[in-house]
Amino acid sequence: MLILLIVLLASIVGISLMVLLNRHLGLNTPAVITSLEDARERLDVDQIGFEAGAAAILSDDGKTALVEERQSGRFGLLAARGDTIVIRYLEPGSVRTARMGEGKDIELSLNDFTFAPVRIAIADRTTARQWADRLNSLQA
């Protein structure tokens, strides 16, 4: 039993050291969505046949993008998480809240516990407000 505890404790120490080494080596490059065209291409790859509509926005920091789908009216949401991009398709019922945060950002929470809340940085407050309203219209 003692040996087992020692092994488990040593494992935790080992895990911590490996994560620290990982961080120290700087092996990750933060993901960025370079343009709306990049966002559309990613959505098309993710969901074959995704046809982008007119409404779309890329956040100022390139960390988030929203692209409307032409026929269905739902939105493809792309969000940078570390060095990867995570995609969700927002339909009625998908959005929990889309609040205007400090400054001009939108703080978006989904009804999806596998998707941590995301901050969408939009320079123009009026535009940000319009998008927040649009997202809030997708609440249940």
Add this chain to the structure above:
Amino acid sequence: MSITVPALVQTFDPTWLAIPIFTALTVAEMIAAKMTGRARFEPKDSAASLLMGFGSVVAGIVFGALTGAWVMMVYQARIFDIGFVWWAWIAAFVLDDFLYYWSHRWAHTVRWFWADHVVHHSSQHYNLTTALRQPWFGVFTLKFMWLGSLLALVGFHPAMIGFVSGLNLIYQFWIHTEVIKKCPPWFEAVMNTPSHHRVHHGINARYLDRNYAGVFIVWDKMFGTFQPELDDEDIRYGVVKNLGTYNPLKISLHEWFSIINDMRRAGNWRDAMMYLLAPPGWSPDGSRLTSKEILERWEARQSGGVPESQTGETQAKPAE
């Protein structure tokens, strides 16, 4: 007939012994990533994977008594007394890998089993920490009661089964890397390799539900699920609906919750059971896509056909 268990399998657990080797190789891969850029790491993702591995070891200790007792009980009703003769080790290793192939295949094609196995596929990275991203609640699939007990029923001693399945697990560690591109052709032809297993972790339409092998890739070639790695397309790793969290508990449980929610909302018993037992991505109205349907859409596009309008949501990667 009384069978004496050799001291080797009584005192020697290959998986525990392998932990320091796993650690050393992972560190070596990180250094190789820094030097060559041939592997990608994200600290939070690595932390999640390593914690999942740690949790699976703890789960093995917690649930081990239950599964071990069950297999011992089945062994009492064995058909043959195979014992520990030399050829039995080889036979057990090969047959265990054969059963692994089918168990793994069903883990991708039956959502109940996928709920457990999705954990291993839930990283968008493919490095040695991904190998350690293992589920905690595999016992809930109840596979140990039938598939996991089959060799014991035939007559292989549970200690021998545990030993060879440990070796199988150890073999599968090193193939989770992008650092090694290709192995010698004879090796690629027979054995599971990093190249073959990268395909398995890919979510590109052509790679979904391919290469289920554990050690010997020949099973995939025999049963029509082999797909070589192609040079014309970068591999995207993960699941069709990737996770936006590094929380190990959420990683462990998300698909179980998803199944429960779907079953609760199902209009009838048949649909509820289909949500549990049909391939991942199945839905009564076709609003989600299974692996097969994703591949069909991809092929339609390649052949110039117009894809059907996309109205649904692709769900979990239907295919470790």
